[in-house]
Amino acid sequence: MSVIRIKQKKSTKLVNDWRDPLYLNNLLSEEEKLIHKKAKDFCKNFLMPSVIENNEKSIFDKKVYPALGSNGFLGNTIKGYGSANVSSVAYGLVARELEAVDSSYRSAISVQSSLVIHPIFTFGSEKQKEKYLPELIKGNIIGCFGLTESISGSDPSSMETSFEEVSDGFIINGSKNWITNAPIADVFLIWAFDKDKNVHGFLVDKNSKGLSTEKIKKSSIKIAQAGKIFLKNVKVSKDGILPNTNGWKSVYSCINKARYGIAWGAMGAAENCWLIAKEYSEKRIVNKKPLASKQLVQKKLADMMTEIALGYNGCIQAGRSMDESKDLKIAISLLKRNNCKKALNIVRDARDILAGNGILDENHIIRHLVNLETVNTYDGTEDTHALILGKLQTGLDAF
Secondary structure (H helix, E strand, C coil), X not given: CCCCCCCCCCXXXXXXXXXXXXXXXXXXXXXXXXXXXXXXXXXXXXXXXXXXXXXXXXXXXXXXXXXXXXXXXXXXXXXXXXXXXXXXXXXXXXXXXXXXXXXXXXXXXHHHHHHHHHHHHHHCCHHHHHHHHHHHHHXXXXXXXXXXXXXXXXXXXXXXXXXXXXXXXXXXXXEEEEEECHHHCCEEEEEEECCCCCEEEEEEECCCCCEEEEECCCCCXXXXXXXXXXXXXXXXXXXXXXXXXXXXXXXXXXXXXXHHHXXXXXXXXXXXXXXXXXXXXXXXXXXXXEHHHCHHHHHHHHHHHHHHHHHHHHHHHXXXXXHCCXXXXXXXXXXXXXXXXXXXXXXXXXXXHHHHHHHCXXXXXXXXXXXXXXXXXXXXXXXXXXXXXXXXXXXXXXX
């Protein structure tokens, strides 16, 4: 009787890395690793050298968009029309690296990819897709998402912008506020009510008569250009309405795409500040010992490592589920709320470790801290997402 010997495969020993304690890098495909490296190199070489000056002067160089497009970083929320056809995790990895430089740059891809490209692809006509998507994905034109109004905030259903249908198109009247890219946009995706309070989306070109914008001066996310949009009897042709929208379900599908990217990006900002604080504490000598030898400092660094690893793990799991077309309403609110809140706490601790040096522009932390104060509140505040999660659990509306 012959004995069949099964050759045992030698196990590959994985070396634990304090930067990646959960071995999350091993969950990435080779393509995702390459995209991540490409994004990291792009941010280091193209964005980082000018970020302090651009933040100080509130400057957004429109050349950033073609640069993002040529590297395949725009339109990763869809397939086709010139997009890189990558996974949702790859989109998140790009968001992570952009926000590690500044929240403004992650906002740039969130608006373009999640709030403009995604809705045109999902709810637009074929004619609209062919007209806008290739140029948006290349970064040759810039889009904005006109939903928020001064009085509505977290309750977009109370917005007042409206439209009426006429024989050859639609007439839109109203105003929008806090719209990222409004001062520099070429195409405006405007949400408005009909007379029966049904919401519809419209694509409005920047040269449309009656359309104007006003830049908002702000102290947070200063590089990104936010503004007000005024619509006074703006005429849109029949081809301007997104024909396949389905009420608020369509609006929130766009916002949830953006929230997913925000969850990744917030961790990117937190990770950058963690590493800055770690390096500073190792080099800073206090009472003849490195600051990093102190128990309270090591506890802070341990907390940072823990929350960042868990935050990224959640993002990867959500990204994989997104590509499997699973319902992510719970996950999106959970991640946006958790990662933004934790990132803000991490950056505050990093500033504390650097003490007075933590407010110097050259150390980057105070810029991230001020930015994350805004990131924590836009696209749904921490409390708003708590109520969303509460309702999903109990079935009871607390709004």
